[in-house]
Amino acid sequence: MLKFISAALMAVTFCACDSAEKDLEKAESLISTDRMKEYIVELGSDKYQGRKPFSEGETLTINYLQKCFKDIGLEPTNGDSYLQKVPMVQVKGQITEPLTISNNKQTINFRYPEDFVAFSRQLTNKLELDASELVFAGYGIVAPEYNWNDYADIDVKGKTVIVLVNDPGLDSGNDKLFTGNAMTYYGRWSYKYEEAARQGAEAVFIIHDNKGAGYPWSVVVNSAAVAKVYPQPEDDYLQRCKTEGWIHQDKAMELFQSLDLDLAALIKEAKSKAYKGLPLKASAHMQLRNSWTSNISNNVLGMIKGSDLADEYLFYSAHWDHLGIGKAMNGDSIYNGAVDNGTSLAWMIEIARAFKAMPQAPRRSVVFFAPTAEESGLNGSAHYADTPIFPIAKTVANINNDLMLPYGRCKDVMVTGYGQSNLDDLLKAEAEKKGRYILPDPNAHTGMYYRSDHFSFARVGVPALFARGNVDHWEKGKAYMQEKEQEWINHCYHKPDDEYEDWWDLSGIEADAQLLFRVGWHIANTDQYPQWNEGSEFKAIREAQLE
Numbered sequence: 001m002l003k004f005i006s007a008a009l010m011a012v013t014f015c016a017c018d019s020a021e022k023d024l025e026k027a028e029s030l031i032s033t034d035r036m037k038e039y040i041v042e043l044g045s046d047k048y049q050g051r052k053p054f055s056e057g058e059t060l061t062i063n064y065l066q067k068c069f070k071d072i073g074l075e076p077t078n079g080d081s082y083l084q085k086v087p088m089v090q091v092k093g094q095i096t097e098p099l100t101i102s103n104n105k106q107t108i109n110f111r112y113p114e115d116f117v118a119f120s121r122q123l124t125n126k127l128e129l130d131a132s133e134l135v136f137a138g139y140g141i142v143a144p145e146y147n148w149n150d151y152a153d154i155d156v157k158g159k160t161v162i163v164l165v166n167d168p169g170l171d172s173g174n175d176k177l178f179t180g181n182a183m184t185y186y187g188r189w190s191y192k193y194e195e196a197a198r199q200g201a202e203a204v205f206i207i208h209d210n211k212g213a214g215y216p217w218s219v220v221v222n223s224a225a226v227a228k229v230y231p232q233p234e235d236d237y238l239q240r241c242k243t244e245g246w247i248h249q250d251k252a253m254e255l256f257q258s259l260d261l262d263l264a265a266l267i268k269e270a271k272s273k274a275y276k277g278l279p280l281k282a283s284a285h286m287q288l289r290n291s292w293t294s295n296i297s298n299n300v301l302g303m304i305k306g307s308d309l310a311d312e313y314l315f316y317s318a319h320w321d322h323l324g325i326g327k328a329m330n331g332d333s334i335y336n337g338a339v340d341n342g343t344s345l346a347w348m349i350e351i352a353r354a355f356k357a358m359p360q361a362p363r364r365s366v367v368f369f370a371p372t373a374e375e376s377g378l379n380g381s382a383h384y385a386d387t388p389i390f391p392i393a394k395t396v397a398n399i400n401n402d403l404m405l406p407y408g409r410c411k412d413v414m415v416t417g418y419g420q421s422n423l424d425d426l427l428k429a430e431a432e433k434k435g436r437y438i439l440p441d442p443n444a445h446t447g448m449y450y451r452s453d454h455f456s457f458a459r460v461g462v463p464a465l466f467a468r469g470n471v472d473h474w475e476k477g478k479a480y481m482q483e484k485e486q487e488w489i490n491h492c493y494h495k496p497d498d499e500y501e502d503w504w505d506l507s508g509i510e511a512d513a514q515l516l517f518r519v520g521w522h523i524a525n526t527d528q529y530p531q532w533n534e535g536s537e538f539k540a541i542r543e544a545q546l547e
């Protein structure tokens with residue numbers, strides 16, 4: 001009898017699995033490249049003016065996304081609204097006197113923007129560096145867990161610091177030095193500006209190099225040319241440095257040479273814990289003028305309410321904003337952002353559609369989140385993480401995407417931030433079912449894990465996954481994808497040429513939507529919490545929350 005019951009139970013269980021699998025297959029089959037194309041063409045069209053926060057482009061974008069969410073049947077998240085207000089300030093700086101650096105022998109003139117760019121967060125009209133003493137501070141990092149302090153033996157108060165991009169691990173050949181070639185948060189410009197301000201510096205300039213930054217000088221120039229958007233501050237950002245900026249590597253070489261210093265040698269020396277920064281026996285002069293407007297932008301969030309675990313949340317995310325209208329290139333000044341991030345918005349909307357197509361609601365609630373102002377420094381997602389609608393401790397995971405390339409299907413699923421959490425294991429299992437394999441981001445030195453909205457979730461403790469096919473094309477292999485990706489970065493990344501083209505093949509984004517729909521469905525239907533792995537810098541934050 002017992003035997004009979006368990007056999008019958010097994011049969012029932014088997015049937016349930018089988019029909020659930022059928023439901024999943026049916027739901028994922030509804031994910032459509034035709035509709036993705038429709039979203040991307042619309043959101044990337046010139047009418048949207050590059051989707052700049054506060055612009056007419058914002059109004060069009062958030063209206064369109066709300067309409068998509070409504071059409072699919074997503075519920076509002078913020079009372080009866082899909083919107084969360086994000087107060088921000090937009091600051092436009094103008095260089096009125098370009099940077100010059102002088103010592104007792106000579107003056108070096110920096111051309112804007114060929115040799116340097118500079119801006120300021122301070123909500124102050126006129127910002128001037130006047131004979132500001134120059135100090136070289138290595139990588140500009142204070143990292144207690146690595147027993148590292150580039151500022152320990154130098155005085156930078158009221159002075160101008162020059163620092164290197166990335167962190168000491170880069171090209172050190174030593175995986176134990178920070179995290180080797182994989183960039184830590186300490187390698188990011190945002191961190192370096194924050195640290196210089198904490199040290200009381202008057203100004204901070206980062207020496208650019210393509211590899212260390214993860215992008216060419218043109219990206220620095222384009223992002224400096226447009227007005228910058230920051231969270232609305234309480235202190236007018238008077239605690240920040242008067243000037244933040246970048247120096248072109250060639251010009252930095254020239255500068256150090258003029259001071260009888262060898263920059264290449266200093267870069268090597270700065271990778272040693274024993275290295276101490278040095279005063280440069282020169283001083284900087286520069287002037288810029290700021291004007292600013294405070295304004296409110298919007299995050300867009302729609303949801304599917306869960307069943308028995310409705311007060312726990314899985315977040316998908318894809319930022320809606322891009323750079324707006326900027327410097328013209330080949331007669332085009334609209335930075336359409338069709339790949340960045342029209343593709344990921346299409347990916348997310350179609351995942352939402354698949355969830356809605358399931359005959360039963362997921363156990364946990366699933367939120368589809370399109371943050372604003374990612375391009376200006378993850379402002380929309382950071383605002384959400386700091387002022388959440390749903391409790392962070394009950395937010396079980398985030399699955400983000402950004403900049404999905406339109407070259408067709410890939411065998412790999414590239415995980416940026418691989419090894420951070422056990423979401424990788426779940427992804428691996430689901431990827432293998434689809435004949436794919438997962439791959440740690442081969443360009444971990446660019447610090448991509450800290451460069452899109454999943455980081456805002458990670459920072460407050462929520463395990464976050466950033467994964468997509470990117471490296472190994474299904475038919476044409478790795479060399480092809482490498483060539484295509486490089487071509488795209490050179491010609492389109494943060495340029496007006498990031499536009500929809502008829503040759504685009506969206507099948508890879510469709511496959512990634514199907515895969516990450518399944519991963520999310522699994523997360524939304526267990527009662528376990530995904531976890532950070534041992535060694536992750538976010539593990540302690542999460543554990544304190546869940547106590």
Ligand SMILES: [Zn+2]
Binds near residue numbers: 319340341403
């Ligand atoms: Zn992006």
